[in-house]
Amino acid sequence: MPGLDRQKDGEHGHDLKLENREGLFICNGCKELGFGNCYKCPRVGFCNYVLHVGCISEGRTPLSNPLFKNCKFQFYQKNPLTVAPACRICALDIQGRMYHCSKRKYSLHPYCATLHTTITLPGSDMKIKLRRGTKFNFFKSKCLKCGKRNRSSGNVQCLSYVSSDDNLCYHVACMKEACRDNFVRGYFRPGIRSNERSKFLALKNLAPKVELSSVGQTSEVLLIRFLKLVVFAILGEPFDLIAPLFQPSRS
Incomplete structure (x- = not known):
């Protein structure tokens, strides 16, 4: 039986190996963005199958969430419903693996369930x-x-x-969409050096409703701290990867 460093998955033929990804990835289980620890097929060059740690199908037990009292969420590898439900945390449609409470009819993305x-x-x-x-x-x-x-x-x-x-x-939902957009634009990829313009564009993408030139240095620092926290909450531990994009501008 595989240990914690290796896991089986019901939809994949090979044991998956625990690794830490330096960049973002799209989970093959829930179809959502991920960062850091994941389970990946070790057949490098032949298979790109990767899962969030929380999307492994083997050995899943019912989940409780403090935001939803009297709910017991059961893990499902395939949607047990006739339509794609909206996640009760991000309100976006669930396209893959999910948690579902049959009593309250609530559904959650596996990643959202652990925020x-x-x-x-x-x-x-x-x-x-x-x-x-x-x-x-x-x-x-x-x-x-x-x-x-x-x-x-x-x-x-x-x-x-x-x-x-x-x-x-x-x-x-807005932060998840912004992170995916920044990922597509190349701002969250390892090994890519950031310059002042890329920092400004990334920040504008995350907070387009804020006129950065008018908020003042102190307010800008607070804004960047807040954005760091929210990005951390959504992605996991990407501080080392994205910190250059969230530095206060020099006066």
């Missing part, structure tokens, strides 16, 4: 929390990406990462 609900940045007093607005009490700040307080798909509302002072907000 941290509270994160702090080392060396900073800034804290962000994963929160859900209510029908009559949305956050006072608008999403830095789309400029709206609420984002939803049908009756499924997207959750947001919000700063402790409520002044900064980012929808989970």
Whole structure:
């Protein structure tokens, strides 16, 4: 039986090996972006099959999530429903493997199911929390990406990462889309040197509703700290990879 460094997967014929990817990848299980630890087929040059650690199908036990009380989420390698459901955290359609609670009819991306609900940045007093607005009490700040307080798909509302002072907000779906866009543009790839223009373009892509030239140095530092935290929350541990893209501009 394979150990933790090797795992079997129901949809792949070879044992998968645990490795740490330096760049982003698209998980073959859930079809979502991933970073860092993953299980990959060791047949280099012949197979590019890769999975999030949380998307391995073998040995999955029911999952609880503090955001959804009285829910037990069962892991499914294939969608057990007749339609593609929207994830109850990011409100985006689930295209692959998933967690589903048959009692509440809630579904989650495997990666979204494990997002941290509270994160702090080392060396900073800034804290962000994963929160859900209510029908009559949305956050006072608008999403830095789309400029709206609420984002939803049908009756499924997207959750947001919000700063402790409520002044900064980012929808989970908007950050996932922004990260994928930056990945496609080449900003999140290892070995690519960043210059001032690439930093500016990446930051503008993450916060297009903010006029960077008018926020001031202090506000820019807080904004970048917040963006670092949200990117970390969505991708895992990409600080070393993307830190050059989030440095305050020199005056």
